[in-house]
Amino acid sequence: MNKLIHWIGKTFGSKSNKCPEEEHCLELARLMLDEESTADDKQYVMKHIGSCYKCYDNYDVEKAIREVVKQKCKNLKIPQDVTNQIREKIGAH
Amino acid sequence: MPYLDALYNFAYKLTLNEDDAKDLLQDTCMKAYRFINSFEKGTNAKAWLFRILKNSFINDYRKKSKAPAMVDYQDVESYYNSDKGDSSREITVDLRAETVRDKLGDEITIALNSLDVDFRTVIILCDLEGFKYDEMAKILDIPIGTVRSRLHRARNMLKVKLAVYAAKMGYK
Numbered sequence: 001m002n003k004l005i006h007w008i009g010k011t012f013g014s015k016s017n018k019c020p021e022e023e024h025c026l027e028l029a030r031l032m033l034d035e036e037s038t039a040d041d042k043q044y045v046m047k048h049i050g051s052c053y054k055c056y057d058n059y060d061v062e063k064a065i066r067e068v069v070k071q072k073c074k075n076l077k078i079p080q081d082v083t084n085q086i087r088e089k090i091g092a093h
Numbered sequence: 094m095p096y097l098d099a100l101y102n103f104a105y106k107l108t109l110n111e112d113d114a115k116d117l118l119q120d121t122c123m124k125a126y127r128f129i130n131s132f133e134k135g136t137n138a139k140a141w142l143f144r145i146l147k148n149s150f151i152n153d154y155r156k157k158s159k160a161p162a163m164v165d166y167q168d169v170e171s172y173y174n175s176d177k178g179d180s181s182r183e184i185t186v187d188l189r190a191e192t193v194r195d196k197l198g199d200e201i202t203i204a205l206n207s208l209d210v211d212f213r214t215v216i217i218l219c220d221l222e223g224f225k226y227d228e229m230a231k232i233l234d235i236p237i238g239t240v241r242s243r244l245h246r247a248r249n250m251l252k253v254k255l256a257v258y259a260a261k262m263g264y265k
Contacts (some may be wrong), residue, residue, distance in 0.1 A: 027245060034219060034244075036226050065252065069220045072201045078101035082115050086097075086122045 021048060025055040033062055096139050099222060100146055106217050107150050109206055117154055121146040137228060143218070144232045204254035212247035219244060
């Protein structure tokens with residue numbers, strides 16, 4: 001589905017196609033993705049991206065970046081020797 | 094002790110150095126243990142621990158830790174001045190393709206690490222650790238409006254960095 005939307009966007013969307021609400025919509029979309037938006041803001045974003053390719057695009061990129069960051073940056077495990085050292089230090093107090 | 098992995102991850106992302114991250118984590122744990130009475134029961138323990146770690150980093154490590162690689166503004170500028178024009182559409186297609194995501198593994202870490210530590214921190218706290226804005230405000234000792242604007246700027250910078258990488262990798 002996404003591919004289809006992108007194909008449509010790339011094929012028919014003009015690169016100079018600007019949305020006057022883009023900045024505002026992006027800010028609210030970010031709040032929505034962070035689960036910090038009000039119900040009204042959420043409704044505005046969902047309605048707007050339903051009819052504006054440019055803003056839908058921005059929203060989807062935001063979502064994708066969050067997913068990649070989560071996927072790629074969270075797998076650091078604490079080395080066992082550090083855990084042991086901490087236990088020893090706390091135990092010694 | 095809960096949250097150790099998350100704290101170590103945070104320490105490493107702040108210091109960008111394994112030894113400093115280990116020391117910072119140990120300091121944090123010792124301070125948490127020593128000042129456990131200052132923790133208010135019923136409040137968010139994870140946020141409390143992150144706040145201790147952040148304060149330790151600012152007080153003890155920030156000066157001595159290596160300065161992170163700064164955003165290569167020349168790259169960014171030349172990218173925008175080129176005829177590629179609308180970068181957002183180009184990166185859109187790239188970031189959503191599985192193959193590109195896999196290849197972006199290292200680049201996303203490099204891009205995140207290349208942000209100034211204040212910007213890096215808000216992305217880590219929000220996206221990796223799932224803190225709410227009010228919790229981040231307490232951890233960082235800044236107003237919630239500043240959390241919001243800093244996060245907005247950090248996301249813009251990260252997006253530009255990724256667009257530059259995608260362009261360099263030849264994805265359009």
